[in-house]
Amino acid sequence: MTGQISLAKQVKKVLVGDHAVAEAVKLARVNVISAYPITPQTLIVERISEMIERGELKADYIRVESEFAALATVYGAAAGGARVFTATSSHGLFYMYEMLWWAAASRVPLVMAVVTRVLGPPWNIHDEHTDLLAIRDSGWIIGMAQNVQEAFDMTLTAFKISEDEKVLLPVAIGLDGFILSHTAEPLDIPSQEDVDSWLPPRNPRIPYTIEPGGEPITMGNLPKNDVYHALLKKYMDESMENAKKVIAEVYDEYGKLTGRNYGPLTECYRCSDARYIAVSMGAWSGDIMGAIERLRDEGYPVGLLRIRYLRPFPEEDITAWINGAKGVIVFDRDYSAGLGGVLASEISGFIPSNVSFEGVLAGLGGFDVSPDEFRGIIKEFIDKTEREGPIKIRKYWYIPKVEG
Amino acid sequence: MVTMTELHKYGTRKFIMPGTAACPGCPLQVGMRQLAMALDGKFVMVIPAGCSSIIPGTAPYTAYTVPVLHVPFASSPAVASGIVRAVRQRGNEGPVVVWAGDGATADIGFATLSGAAYRNEDILYIMADNEAYMNTGIQASGTTPWMAWTTTSPRGKTEDKKDVALIMLMHKVPYVATASIAYPMDFIDKVRRAMQVKGFRFIHLHAPCPPGWKMDDAYTIRAARLAVETGAWILWEYNQGKLTISPPSIPFKDRARRKPLEEYLKIQGRFAHLKPEDIKLMEEKIDRQWDLILKLAEIYK
Numbered sequence: 001m002t003g004q005i006s007l008a009k010q011v012k013k014v015l016v017g018d019h020a021v022a023e024a025v026k027l028a029r030v031n032v033i034s035a036y037p038i039t040p041q042t043l044i045v046e047r048i049s050e051m052i053e054r055g056e057l058k059a060d061y062i063r064v065e066s067e068f069a070a071l072a073t074v075y076g077a078a079a080g081g082a083r084v085f086t087a088t089s090s091h092g093l094f095y096m097y098e099m100l101w102w103a104a105a106s107r108v109p110l111v112m113a114v115v116t117r118v119l120g121p122p123w124n125i126h127d128e129h130t131d132l133l134a135i136r137d138s139g140w141i142i143g144m145a146q147n148v149q150e151a152f153d154m155t156l157t158a159f160k161i162s163e164d165e166k167v168l169l170p171v172a173i174g175l176d177g178f179i180l181s182h183t184a185e186p187l188d189i190p191s192q193e194d195v196d197s198w199l200p201p202r203n204p205r206i207p208y209t210i211e212p213g214g215e216p217i218t219m220g221n222l223p224k225n226d227v228y229h230a231l232l233k234k235y236m237d238e239s240m241e242n243a244k245k246v247i248a249e250v251y252d253e254y255g256k257l258t259g260r261n262y263g264p265l266t267e268c269y270r271c272s273d274a275r276y277i278a279v280s281m282g283a284w285s286g287d288i289m290g291a292i293e294r295l296r297d298e299g300y301p302v303g304l305l306r307i308r309y310l311r312p313f314p315e316e317d318i319t320a321w322i323n324g325a326k327g328v329i330v331f332d333r334d335y336s337a338g339l340g341g342v343l344a345s346e347i348s349g350f351i352p353s354n355v356s357f358e359g360v361l362a363g364l365g366g367f368d369v370s371p372d373e374f375r376g377i378i379k380e381f382i383d384k385t386e387r388e389g390p391i392k393i394r395k396y397w398y399i400p401k402v403e404g
Numbered sequence: 405m406v407t408m409t410e411l412h413k414y415g416t417r418k419f420i421m422p423g424t425a426a427c428p429g430c431p432l433q434v435g436m437r438q439l440a441m442a443l444d445g446k447f448v449m450v451i452p453a454g455c456s457s458i459i460p461g462t463a464p465y466t467a468y469t470v471p472v473l474h475v476p477f478a479s480s481p482a483v484a485s486g487i488v489r490a491v492r493q494r495g496n497e498g499p500v501v502v503w504a505g506d507g508a509t510a511d512i513g514f515a516t517l518s519g520a521a522y523r524n525e526d527i528l529y530i531m532a533d534n535e536a537y538m539n540t541g542i543q544a545s546g547t548t549p550w551m552a553w554t555t556t557s558p559r560g561k562t563e564d565k566k567d568v569a570l571i572m573l574m575h576k577v578p579y580v581a582t583a584s585i586a587y588p589m590d591f592i593d594k595v596r597r598a599m600q601v602k603g604f605r606f607i608h609l610h611a612p613c614p615p616g617w618k619m620d621d622a623y624t625i626r627a628a629r630l631a632v633e634t635g636a637w638i639l640w641e642y643n644q645g646k647l648t649i650s651p652p653s654i655p656f657k658d659r660a661r662r663k664p665l666e667e668y669l670k671i672q673g674r675f676a677h678l679k680p681e682d683i684k685l686m687e688e689k690i691d692r693q694w695d696l697i698l699k700l701a702e703i704y705k
Contacts, residue, residue, distance in 0.1 A: 032489050060489040064482060065519035072479035072516065076450070076486025079473055082493065084486070098476050204494065210471045211491045212448045212498020220474030224462035 009191040010258065017148045017180035018043030020187055021087065021113045021173070024155035026057045027195045028111075030085045031202075032077035034062040034070045038092040039125045040177040041115040045087060067092035071099040071112070078108035079219070080211060081204025083159060086110075089177060090117035090131045097135075103170055104139025105232060106219060107207050107239075109162035110170035112140075113155060116282070117177040118365055126366020127177040129282060130334040133310070133342045135172065139236050141243055142311040144174040144281045148185035151175040153260060154308075160199055160250045166242040168207050176283035177366075190258050198257050240312040247309060265314035267306045268321045270296060274303030276382050277322050278374075279330040279347060281307040284363065288331065290371035291378060300382055307343065318350050327356030327385045329378055333363040340395035348394055356385040362398040369398070406442070406592045414441045421467040426459045429621035431611035431628065433459065435532050435585045436503065442595035445469060447499040447528075448487060452480040452513060454505035455539040456532070478513040480504050481520035484527045492526065499528055499599060506533040510546035510566045521575040524603040528595070531568060531606070534613035542616045550689065551682055553618070553674040560677060564689070569608040573642055573700075579605035581641040585612075586628035587652045594641060594650075601644060610637045618673025630668040632656070635690050638697050647704035649697070657698065659691065 015023065021044050025033065033052075035045040051057040060077075064070050067088050074084035088096060093114055103110055114132045118124040129144070136142060141161065145151035151173065158171035175181055208217055223229050244265060251264040269289055271277065280288050285306045295302050305321050307314065322328050328351055332341025339345050344359025351357045358381050362369050377398060384391055419440035426433050432455055440447075449472045451457055457474050460467040475483045480502045488500040509517055509531040520527065536554045537543040544554040544561050547568065551560035573580045579598045583591040591609065598605035612627035614620065619627060631637035632652055639650035655661045665687050669675040678686075 031493055032486060034486065060493065062485060062489065062523070064485075064523075065515055068478065069482040069516050069519055072475070072482035073486040075479075076473070076475075076483035077490040078486070079483070080487035080490025082486075082490035099479060102476050102479075204490075210448055210473045210487055211494075211496050212471070212500060213446050213496065214448070214471050216469050216471055218460065218463070218466040218468060218472040218474070221457065221460055221466055221472070222462045224464065228463065 010188040020152040022047035031082035034073035040181040041089040067095040071096040075103040083202040087113040089115040107168045111158040132174040141171040149187040179283040266317040269304040271303035276302040291374035356390040358393040429614040429624040442592040450484040452508040453477040481516040485525040506547040507545045538616040572606040577604040584610040634668040635662040
């Protein structure tokens with residue numbers, strides 16, 4: 001199989017982000033899907049149920065009574081040897097919280113789409129990343145897509161990453177609510193034949209199977225010594241480190257299959273000669289790139305570091321990209337109360353003391369930030385640094401004036 | 405019907421290995437062993453947080469001899485739903501059993517239980533009811549009886565016991581039964597009849613707990629038997645449209661043949677504070693429960 005032949009087999013479609021995720025689930029030949037509706041995720045599970053009804057996907061679709069049950073069900077199915085998928089958002093993700101940790105430490109492969117959305121109160125269905133980032137300590141690999149094509153690619157590659165023996169951790173794919181989930185964009189979709197040759201059915205024996213008449217293993221009972229628990233966490237940490245290599249390998253293969261090449265953990269736009277680096281994650285990175293373009297036209301040596309995977313945390317990439325930079329400005333569409341932006345907080349630890357740094361909280365609650373506004377914020381940061389030397393602002397609230 | 409000869413055959417078989425962390429007189433090991441006899445030791449167990457999470461001892465060892473998945477408190481019916489779908493896809497038709505306590509079933513896990521039942525998932529759910537949160541130190545649960553002492557109902561529980569089996573019956577599942585660890589042949593027969601049916605099957609297993617009920621370790625089976633003989637615990641079976649009173653409980657349809665309720669209550673310290681009028685009220689509640697079950701037996705003829 002050569003890259004060219006495969007590329008010819010790709011089909012161009014125009015899909016909203018949620019439907020693109022469903023398409024990836026179908027191509028991955030997932031065995032068990034369980035989910036509960038929540039806006040803006042619902043289109044994913046609606047589309048999957050249609051695919052099953054039409055016979056395009058042979059899978060068990062389990063309509064459960066809550067997100068907690070959705071994750072518990074696919075976790076059980078994964079322990080029973082199936083390839084599984086679920087999807088959720090915001091309050092639904094938080095309703096799963098206990099199971100998120102249980103599933104991760106049980107080391108079963110599992111893929112979940114998280115369509116990012118604000119957490120109430122008040123009720124607000126718009127886009128914010130705080131929900132996805134609240135699971136960052138639980139043991140899930142966490143990716144965040146920039147566009148519909150990437151949401152599709154991240155979902156499909158997630159199965160390969162999660163099922164890799166060196167990884168065996170669940171993968172959460174973030175896509176921005178409405179901005180990606182409900183926005184139609186053109187994307188290239190590989191053929192079923194090509195996907196089958198690259199992604200064989202899951203081996204139900206890896207890591208273990210709970211089945212009647214099977215090996216009498218017990219998972220999850222008390223450890224004899226608490227040190228075992230510490231060891232388990234250490235092994236998870238090692239698997240997270242392995243995941244960095246596995247993600248790179250998987251995207252390398254996937255690039256040959258589809259012609260699309262990614263970072264893989266991060267991508268840096270116009271960074272080779274940049275003295276200032278902006279950092280972001282998710283769909284608004286496209287708008288920030290627009291701002292970068294204009295700033296470049298105005299002579300500002302600035303680039304954009306886009307985080308594709310927040311877990312495993314791409315510290316080597318970040319350190320390398322910011323090496324030699326005069327300033328780093330981080331955009332967070334999330335807020336950790338009492339601390340600040342999550343990305344800014346995590347990245348600030350890798351910023352040398354002589355490098356200017358600013359964390360910007362923007363777009364919280366889902367308000368739009370235009371390329372022009374990004375341009376203004378970045379320009380001000382650079383100008384101030386050039387004028388005054390390194391500044392250190394870990395938390396700047398960007399709140400536009402409300403009319404009416 | 406299971407025979408004594410068959411039970412004797414199982415007498416020496418170690419379905420649960422010795423040296424467990426169970427309390428002396430623990431009813432859960434008795435019930436679980438009966439379950440294993442009924443299924444000839446070939447099944448999967450999903451166990452939510454509770455005494456049965458602790459009893460098998462610590463990893464890397466376990467006293468259980470079947471594949472077991474220990475799962476969060478509220479999740480077991482959902483997890484079992486996933487396991488059964490996965491293994492059935494590969495052609496494995498073996499039993500997937502949830503073994504859960506009353507707290508996991510009647511309280512925190514009730515939503516997942518209801519969901520799995522209404523979807524008619526192909527699982528056998530055993531609710532081993534020791535009538536309180538025993539593993540955390542005897543706190544009142546939804547199935548703790550009226551007036552029973554627990555650490556969170558120091559003057560006696562003010563609410564009635566939640567009738568989980570009847571609630572499950574109203575989910576229109578194919579099989580629902582009550583059972584008692586004191587009647588192994590009845591329980592084993594029920595498990596086996598349940599396994600003849602595909603879909604969601606629920607058995608409410610009465611399991612007296614010596615420390616939780618403040619009674620002598622030797623009284624586990626005695627208390628379970630007295631619960632049936634006084635009519636306080638009614639053994640019945642609903643199998644695909646037909647509800648019947650189970651043989652051990654048949655004599656006690658007749659109020660006159662029931663033993664005095666005091667015989668059951670007096671061996672339990674948790675009822676030591678009851679006044680005669682409380683006992684009278686409790687008897688009235690038992691009569692009403694019998695009326696209800698007998699009427700249901702008429703309806704589901």
